[in-house]
Amino acid sequence: xxxxxxxxxxxxxxxLVASTFFYVRSVWGHQEARAWARQLYGLATVAxxxxxxxxxxxxxxxxxxxxxxxxxxxxxxxxPYLIATLWAGQEGSFLLWLMxxxxxxxxxxxxxxxxxxxxxxxxxxxxxxxxxxxxxxxxFRFISDLSSGQVPFDGQGLNPLLQNPWMxxxxxxxxxxxxxxxxxxxxxxxxxxxxxxxxxTKAALPWALLTVVTLGCAILLGGxxxxxxxxxxxxxxxxxxxxxxxxxxxxxxxxxxxxxxxRARGRFRKLNFALAVLAYVLVVYGTFLTRSGVLADFSVxxxxxxxxxxxxxxxxxxxxxxxxxxxxxxxxxIPSETGDEPFLSxxxxxxxxxxxxxxxxxxxxxxxxxxxxxRLATKPSQVGPAFYNRVILPIxxxxxxxxxxxxxxxxxxxxxxxRNRLLLSGxxxxxxxGIGVAVGARGVLYVAFLLLAVFAFFSNLLKxxxxxxxxxxxxxxxxxxxxGLGLMLVGIVTSSAYDRSEKxxxxxxxxxxxxxxxxxxKGVDKPTPTARDAMLVEVKESGGRTYxxxxxxxxxxxxxxxxxxxxxxxxxxxxxYVSPIEFDPGHPPENGDTLDLGKGDTxxxxxxxxxxxxxxxxxxxxxxxxxxxxxxxxxxxxxxTQQVTPFxxxxxxxxxxxxxxxxxxxxxxxxxxxxxxxxxxxxxxxxxGFGGGVAKSAVLHRGETLTYKGATLTFxxxxxxxxxxxxxKINIGAxxxxxxxxxxxxxxxxxxxxxxxxxxxxxxxxxxxxxVKVRTGxxxxxxxxxxxxxxxxxxxxxxxxxxxxxxxxxIKPMIGLLWGGLVVLLAGGIMATVRRGEEFSAAAxxxxxxxx
Amino acid sequence: xxxxxxxxxxxxxxIVAFVAFGAGAxxxxxxxxxxxxxxxxxxxxxxxxxxxxxxxxxxxAATSRLMFSIQDxxxxxxxxxxxxxxxxxxNEATQVVAIGRFHGGTLEAEKLLVKCPSKYxxxxxxxxxxxxx
Numbered sequence: 013x014x015x016x017x018x019x020x021x022x023x024x025x026x027x028l029v030a031s032t033f034f035y036v037r038s039v040w041g042h043q044e045a046r047a048w049a050r051q052l053y054g055l056a057t058v059a060x061x062x063x064x065x066x067x068x069x070x071x072x073x074x075x076x077x078x079x080x081x082x083x084x085x086x087x088x089x090x091x092p093y094l095i096a097t098l099w100a101g102q103e104g105s106f107l108l109w110l111m112x113x114x115x116x117x118x119x120x121x122x123x124x125x126x127x128x129x130x131x132x133x134x135x136x137x138x139x140x141x142x143x144x145x146x147x148x149x150x151x152f153r154f155i156s157d158l159s160s161g162q163v164p165f166d167g168q169g170l171n172p173l174l175q176n177p178w179m180x181x182x183x184x185x186x187x188x189x190x191x192x193x194x195x196x197x198x199x200x201x202x203x204x205x206x207x208x209x210x211x212x213t214k215a216a217l218p219w220a221l222l223t224v225v226t227l228g229c230a231i232l233l234g235g236x237x238x239x240x241x242x243x244x245x246x247x248x249x250x251x252x253x254x255x256x257x258x259x260x261x262x263x264x265x266x267x268x269x270x271x272x273x274x275r276a277r278g279r280f281r282k283l284n285f286a287l288a289v290l291a292y293v294l295v296v297y298g299t300f301l302t303r304s305g306v307l308a309d310f311s312v313x314x315x316x317x318x319x320x321x322x323x324x325x326x327x328x329x330x331x332x333x334x335x336x337x338x339x340x341x342x343x344x345x346i347p348s349e350t351g352d353e354p355f356l357s358x359x360x361x362x363x364x365x366x367x368x369x370x371x372x373x374x375x376x377x378x379x380x381x382x383x384x385x386x387r388l389a390t391k392p393s394q395v396g397p398a399f400y401n402r403v404i405l406p407i408x409x410x411x412x413x414x415x416x417x418x419x420x421x422x423x424x425x426x427x428x429x430x431r432n433r434l435l436l437s438g439x440x441x442x443x444x445x446g447i448g449v450a451v452g453a454r455g456v457l458y459v460a461f462l463l464l465a466v467f468a469f470f471s472n473l474l475k476x477x478x479x480x481x482x483x484x485x486x487x488x489x490x491x492x493x494x495x496g497l498g499l500m501l502v503g504i505v506t507s508s509a510y511d512r513s514e515k516x517x518x519x520x521x522x523x524x525x526x527x528x529x530x531x532x533x534k535g536v537d538k539p540t541p542t543a544r545d546a547m548l549v550e551v552k553e554s555g556g557r558t559y560x561x562x563x564x565x566x567x568x569x570x571x572x573x574x575x576x577x578x579x580x581x582x583x584x585x586x587x588x589y590v591s592p593i594e595f596d597p598g599h600p601p602e603n604g605d606t607l608d609l610g611k612g613d614t615x616x617x618x619x620x621x622x623x624x625x626x627x628x629x630x631x632x633x634x635x636x637x638x639x640x641x642x643x644x645x646x647x648x649x650x651x652x653t654q655q656v657t658p659f660x661x662x663x664x665x666x667x668x669x670x671x672x673x674x675x676x677x678x679x680x681x682x683x684x685x686x687x688x689x690x691x692x693x694x695x696x697x698x699x700x701g702f703g704g705g706v707a708k709s710a711v712l713h714r715g716e717t718l719t720y721k722g723a724t725l726t727f728x729x730x731x732x733x734x735x736x737x738x739x740x741k742i743n744i745g746a747x748x749x750x751x752x753x754x755x756x757x758x759x760x761x762x763x764x765x766x767x768x769x770x771x772x773x774x775x776x777x778x779x780x781x782x783x784v785k786v787r788t789g790x791x792x793x794x795x796x797x798x799x800x801x802x803x804x805x806x807x808x809x810x811x812x813x814x815x816x817x818x819x820x821x822x823i824k825p826m827i828g829l830l831w832g833g834l835v836v837l838l839a840g841g842i843m844a845t846v847r848r849g850e851e852f853s854a855a856a857x858x859x860x861x862x863x864x
Numbered sequence: 865x866x867x868x869x870x871x872x873x874x875x876x877x878x879i880v881a882f883v884a885f886g887a888g889a890x891x892x893x894x895x896x897x898x899x900x901x902x903x904x905x906x907x908x909x910x911x912x913x914x915x916x917x918x919x920x921x922x923x924x925a926a927t928s929r930l931m932f933s934i935q936d937x938x939x940x941x942x943x944x945x946x947x948x949x950x951x952x953x954x955n956e957a958t959q960v961v962a963i964g965r966f967h968g969g970t971l972e973a974e975k976l977l978v979k980c981p982s983k984y985x986x987x988x989x990x991x992x993x994x995x996x997x
Contacts, residue, residue, distance in 0.1 A: 244949055310977070350868070367875075375886050386896070393896035394911070396963065396975060402889040407882075515928040576949065593930075593949055594923045818923060820949060 014078055017066040017152035024059035025143050027052045032136040038129045039205075046129060050121055053132065056139075057114040064111050067104065067151055071097050076164045080104060080151045086169035092180050093170055099183045100170055102303060102320075103151035108184065110142040112191035116219075120195060123853070124215055130202035134334065138194040138292070141327045145320055172568040172575050178237035182230055186257065189227030190295050193260055195219035196267060197292035197335060200285050204338040209281050209346050213271040216288065218849035220268045223291070225841035227261040232834045243563075243578040243591040245513070245822045247830070250397045252307045255380040256298030262373040263291040266366045273362045276423045277353075281346050282339070283366070289335030294377070296331045300324040301380065310383045310394045356430075358421040365414045368407055375403045401508075405457055412464035412501055415494055416441070419475035437474055441467035448506075458509045462502060469498030486847045493840030499833030507587075507827035513820060515593065518549065520815040528554045529588070533817045536595075537562065544577075547817050549590055551581070563819070565592040582828060589822040598813035606686070607697045607772070615772040617699040620675070621648040622683070624695055628657050643685045643695045649677055658685040658697070672700075707804035709789060711797050720802045721781060723752025727798060731760050746788045746798045750779050761800075763788045775803065895963050900940045903966045912971065913961045917941065921954065931970075934960050946973040954978055 034049035067080070071094050076082045084104070085097040099108045117135055124131045155164070170179075196216040203212035234254070235247030248254060267287040274280045301307055304321040353359040378385075379395045386393045420426065420433045427433075445453070445463040453459055472494040479488040516526050518533035525531075534548040545566040552558045561579035568575055581588040607615035609624035616622075628642030640661035647654050658673040672682035687696040710718045712727040719725075731745030742765040750757050759776035778784035781804075789799030895909045903910045914934030921932035929945040936942075944962045954960070957978040964973035 352867075371879075371882055378886075379890070382890075382894070386894075391896040391898070393894045394963075395890060395893040396895060396909070399889050399893035402893075403886050406885070517925045574950075574955070591949060818925065 013150060013154060014066070014070065014075075014152040017063050017070070018150055020059050020063035020066060021143065021146055021150065021152075024056045024063065025140070025147060027056035027059060028136050028140050028143060031056060032133055032140070035129050035133045035136065039133065049129075049132065053117060053121065053136070057118065060107075060110055060114045060143075063146075063152075064098070064107055067107065068095060068098050070152075071095075074167070076167050077154050078151075079153050079155045082155055082164055082167045084167070084170055086167040089170055089175070092177075093175055096174070096179045096183075097170060099187070100174060100179070101151075103146060103149055105183065105187065106142055106145055107151060109187040109191055110139060110146065112184075112188045113139050113142065113194060116191055116195060120198075120219075124199065124202075126208070127199055127202045127206065127212060127215060130205045131198045134201045134205075135194060135198035137330075137334070138198065141296075141330065145323050145327075148323055149320055173242070176237065176241055178233065178241070182233045182237055185226055185233065186230035189223055189230050189257075189261070190299075192219055192223040192226060193264060193292045193295045196223070196264075196288040197331075200288035201334060201338045204285060204342045207342065207345065209342075210274075210278075213274050213284060214848075214852045217268065217271045217275075218845050218852060220264055220271065220288075220291075221841060221845040221848060223264040224261065224268055225838060225845060227257060227264065228841070229834075229838055231257050231261060232831075236831060240580050241577055243576045245511075245578070245589050245591060245820070245824070250376075250379070250400045252310065252380050253302050255376050256302050259373050259377045259380070260291050260294040260298060262369050262376070263287060263294050266369040266373070267291055269362050269366055269369075273359065273366075277351060277359055279349050279351060280363075282343070282348060285339050285346070286336075287366075289331075289339060293328070293331045293335060294373075296324075296328050297377075300328050301384070306384050306387075310392075353423070354425050356421060356426045358418060358423045361414050361418045361421055365411065365418070368411050368414065372404065372407050372411075375407075376400060379403075405461065408501065409457070409461050409464055412461060412468050412498070415468035415498065416464060416471040419471045419491055419494075433471070433474055437467055437470040440470045444470075453506070453510060455509060458505055461505050465498050465501035465505065467498075469495055469502065472498060486843065489840050489843030489845075489847055491840070493837050493844060496833045496836030496838070496840055499829045499836060501833075503826055503829030503831075503833055507824040507830065511822055511824045513822040515818065515820050517816055517818045520598075520817075526821050527823060529821065531819075531821065533815070534560070535815070544575075547592060547595065549579070549817070549819065551588065551590070561588075561590045563590050563592045565595050565817075584828065585826060587824040587827050589820075589824055591820040591822065593818040593820055595818075596813070596816040598815045605699045607699065608694055609697065610692065610694045615697075616774065619650050620678075620681075620699065622646070622697065622699065623648070624697075625655075627688075627695075628659070631659070631661075641685075641688060643688075643697065645683065645697070647675055647683070649675075652677055656683055658683050660685045660688065675699075707784075707802045709799055709801040711790075711792075711799045713795070713797050718800050718802070720778070720784075723750055723778070723780060725750050725786065725800065727800065728758075730796075730798070731762070744788070744791060746791075746800065748776075748786065748800065752780055755780070759786060761786050761788050763791070778802065900936055900942050903942070903971060907965060907967075909963065909965050909974070911961060911963045912936075912942065913959055914942065916955070916957055916960050918955070921950070923950070932960075934962065943970045944973050945970045946976055948976065951976055951978045 031049045031052035034045040034052060037045035038049060070078050070081050071085050072091075074081065074085070074087055080101055080103055081097075084100040085094055089097070097104070099105045117132070117139070120135065121128055121132060196219050199212045199216040199219070203209055231254070232247075234257075238249075239245075239247040267284065267290075270280060270284045270287050274284050300321075304324050306321075351359060379399055383392050383394050416437065417434065420430045441463055444466045445459065448462055449459060453462060472491045476488045476491040476495060479485070479491065512527055514526050516524055516531065518524060518531055520533055520535060523530050523532040530552040532550040532552075534550055537546045537548050538544075544564045546562040546564050549561045549563065550558060551561050559581060561581060563579040564575070564577035566575055576592045578589055578591040581590075605615075605617040607617065607622060609615050609622070611624060611626055614621050614623040623646040625644040625646055628644050631640040631642070640659045642657040642659040644655065644657050647656055654676055656673045656675065658671060660668055660670050662668055670684045670686055672684040675681045675683060682700055684698050684700070685695060686698050688694075689696075708718065708720050710716075712718060714727055714729055717724050717726045726749045728747040728749055731747050733745075734741055734743040743762055745760040745762040747758060747760050750759060757779045759779065761776040762774035764772050764774060773787050775785035775787045778786050783804070785803040787801045787803055789801045791798045893909070895911045898906075898910045898912060900912060900914070903912050912934070914936045917933040917935050921930065923929075924931050924945075927945070929947055930950050931943065931945050933941050933943050944960075944964075946962070946964075951957075959979040961977035961979070962971055962973040963975040963977075964971050966972075
């Protein structure tokens, strides 16, 4: 255990417990205890940040004694990723969550005014639940089999898929959102405890908005990350980890609307208490689902049991007990009235919206928990994305309809200009949807959804405009956020329902037409040795514009993992998404042979015996950089013997050029010196031009057959009669029975390898087919197979296979609306948060002398 | 009182209808974990898990499918055809889970889960399924 870090955590633990104790005393009337409680909270905050700083320090100095540092970082990571390692693993992410929580508590103390003592008791308990997990599974523990002198010199590194700039942005925002849900929870419980059932919403609203903004931002950033990096073309997979963040977000959105409703109409108190508790409980439940291992077999995030399941269940139980317990305790006391608003009123629509949001959350929650639920009843199962998409669509339609109508409703009834505004907005929406249908939108439900989403967009836009025109910029936040939401809904429908996708195989240089685009694979681009391989694909649109897409497909050296990144070409009306599937490097034409010979060795190529006599160093000491080395060869053919000396010369700049030498008596046959191994004194020669190469080949087990031109070869067995690895003699033959046209015979091609003298093949003649040879290729002693190759000079030479790149081309219409809408949503959300924050600060929330 | 009654009834009807709709969608999309034998004998969507047979994976350009075979602990081998993209850590996986329907000798997988040697993977990992709409 790394002591400084562990000590910091323990200090934080003790200080938080003490702070809670003093806050409780302060609730019971001991005013002076409050100062102590605050200071202890401050101390705890400092201690938590010290622990965080220590962990970051350990990561930066690469202290691989520490289990966390070893597991998630390595020497090759750059600084930003090293810092991101802080939240890459389980313990670190809890620490980050805790850090945010402590930070949020500081303004909360000042801000909660009258509610402070009770709120902080609950809030501290929430932080303590995280501290306890961190004490149980400390990020500072050393690796378990550490003995002195056994410190690993490098770590396991960060998962390559996480080595991405988004890794430095998405998790911190996500955990801020999680941490923020504890504030309305604490305020709600405090309100119940202290029996002040009304003002707490004013206090909690800005915090709930903060949750909605940060969680929403984090969720969609995660989607954007997946979209541009992972290559499967989507941004949302309904995976348990995704859903675990989505459900509390929906609950928080419902809470925000519920609190606004309560402030406007003075009712729905119980609903809001329940929602505030629910949002936090759902965060805890989501944490349980994703980190306890119960979904290990059902999620691509592959969680295994991390050792803290018991604690997570305890946390969940605690949150439920405290939250709903407090609510049950005060249930009968909470004032409750009924209202009399007409149907067409903001009040009613808000209730409907909250119901619809909760319905969505319930469905997603249920679907995500399916493995857990079915495990108890029958076989563990899960539901796929199709379930969620089917369920979400009708709710989405309802919500979009509500979104579009509500701006012109007031709390007690429709506004005066309701009909006009609605007509205007509806007409604009109908026109836009009509255009959409004209360009190809289909499907009744989808078109209905589109219509209502565009309607929502226009309604809220008009309302925003109205507000701005009246000078009420600050209160336009909510409407602006809904404008963004409308855009996002349109973008989601168009890009999911109307996308088109096709797979295509692109051989090098060949253009292919797909969905109106002309694609050409231009090759592999690797500008520097450490750059990731980029596949160059030229994309030409039907309008004539061209660009070069550069999707990546490379192997991460550390983990040997094949990683693919798509190329996303974002345009105004659609995205062109090129995703790598597979790369086939092909092979160069094979119509010859390669010989590896030491001095005095002979290799056979077809009818020629090539002997390497020695080097020709006459031109080896040329001027400047130009040297040439030759290999003196004796080439013995069936009719004549000749001496040839192919040269390998340097052309300056580290490049070498091999000059082929012709062989007399054989048209087109050349010998080329490809390489020299100075250490072993070997040369590598290639003899080409025989035409005909491998006409057919197959990998055979004993007893299996290969047929060629009417004759059947059966692989009988290996011939190991002169196989003596101890003596350095590797001669392996393959005994083949050949039967054809009534005759049977036996042939045994051999493979010779004797270390220094290189490899050679002793080919057997194919009975009945003059000129055709049978050769042994690759042999596998484990599987007891041999590759039998038929070399036929009349067979067309192997042209080789070109490089091929297979891709998936997808066109995603209007997806830009999703990201653009997100920006607008965030802007509106931030405006609303600021406004509500100021409202509460300005409000007079009395602090009575004693307890309340 | 009348309005309240109307609201209550409408609310209950809406909730019941929604739950029924959800339950229907739920049941038709449920994919239980089954053995290879069971997968072969049913037309429903199921989930099977197995160890990847090394070297069995190839991309069939004709059908645009990733083809491979998995083997369960009894030695039973099943062929899988997947229409999505090959997951990044496919060849290093300790286990592969395929979700889909068995048809004509092969499991047509809609979704693949690739299990690697255990490691908490943080908040983002590879998604390995075709986007459905």
